[in-house]
Amino acid sequence: MMIMEKSRTWLLGLLPLTHSRFSHSTFLLLTLRCAHFVVEEPMVIGHECAGIIEEVGSEVKALVPGDRVAIEPGISCWRCDHCKQGRYNLCPDMKFFATPPVHGSLANQIVHPADLCFKLPDNVSLEEGAMCEPLSVGVHACRRAEIGPETKVLIMGAGPIGLVTMLAARAFGAPRIVIVDVDDHRLSVAKSLGADDIVKVSTNSQDVPGEVEQIHKAMGADVDVTFDCAGFNKTMTTALSATKPGGKVCLVGMGHSEMTVPLTPAAAREVDVIGIFRYKNTWPLCLEFLRSGKIDVKPLITHRYGFSQKEVEEAFETSAAGGNAIKVMFNL
Incomplete structure (x- = not known):
């Protein structure tokens, strides 16, 4: 397990909300639905993220504090038939960031399994690392x-x-x-x-x-x-x-x-x-596409904000308004 370093986590992918109340990093969403996933109580959102490792557990060998990583946001059970057959994206017990009732990653720190954290190549930024999540869908x-x-x-x-x-x-x-x-x-x-x-x-x-x-x-x-x-x-x-x-x-x-x-x-x-439903085993290939320059996601990041109350509200308003916004990035 690991904790992401405060003030160095990048998050993006705002929901198109028109009315929100904010209390630090908890958001009150009244009638939000995606398929059979329904928000019924206040929850933290966010599932497109990257950051810098602050601490690792005793069994983590491949990563160390200071490593920059892109984060795959879904934790499957690894016990069901879908997981055993390699189609873990279909796991019925998946715990996925910002999918009710699981809180998301729009926070200063998160704890996440090490095998779902992928070290970024030297020439790939944290912003690009966060973009691995939507790119994984494609x-x-x-x-x-x-x-x-x-x-x-x-x-x-x-x-x-x-x-x-x-x-x-x-x-x-x-x-x-x-x-x-x-x-x-x-x-x-x-x-x-x-x-x-x-x-x-x-x-x-x-x-x-x-x-x-x-x-x-x-x-x-x-x-x-x-x-x-x-x-x-x-x-x-x-x-x-x-x-x-x-x-x-x-x-x-x-x-x-x-x-x-x-x-x-x-x-x-x-x-x-x-x-398709989400993705499986895509982060290594996404990072290779970004490292090699075969894919450039930087033009998709159209707006950047910090994590103050004012900036969070402005970011959501920008996303809700549409216009020329594609991806709105938070720098924590």
Whole structure:
């Protein structure tokens, strides 16, 4: 076990709240829900973090005080069938930062298992280390979808997860990536980060046929794999319609808990639908991508704040307002 050094922990990944009350690092969230996880009492949030080790337990051999580490935020049981088979992200007894009822890492110090703390390469900053968490989602999605040098990729949604999925797909060798969104600014960011083409769409489901034509024109070839990083009826409908026969659609976002989508036509074209939940065994690869320069996450960090009461409130307001905010970073 280890404790992270006070004032040197980096944390990011704010929830889009519009009304919050703050008391030090405890936040009152009234009606926050993600799938079947529901906040029912005040809790500390935060799950994207890195820091410097202050103390280690007697059995810790690979790390020492002073080491800079990126932190994987989920502690699985290692006893259930999922864990024994290596799919520990599906562990039913997972204790995951900021997932009710487990408190998160938005604090001056945390205690965490040593085998979930990954030493940062010398040329990787604490900020980049904290970004390993969202990047892991994209890496896990690319592994599930078997992205490679011959895979042409469509991404629905140019939010933070869509962008890290795009960066991961490129690192896995995808030769052409088209990204779709409703927002001009997000699309411009995606283009600046390396998207081969962008397509602006609407929220109107009646527009799907025409938008699929635009997507095919932008891709200039068949869509092998589509990542739906939004998870709405319309985005999934577009994904299923745009993907080639025999292709794959990977559902990453969870915008809707239930969807009505054209599965029968997709099944008739043998389009495989796969899902992901968090990630597994991704931190070493994420750190290697960052060390080697194959992925640069620094442009995704758009705002930085300290950890005073005033700065915390301002950070949450910035995140809630949207605008040009992608990732909002706390420096503790």
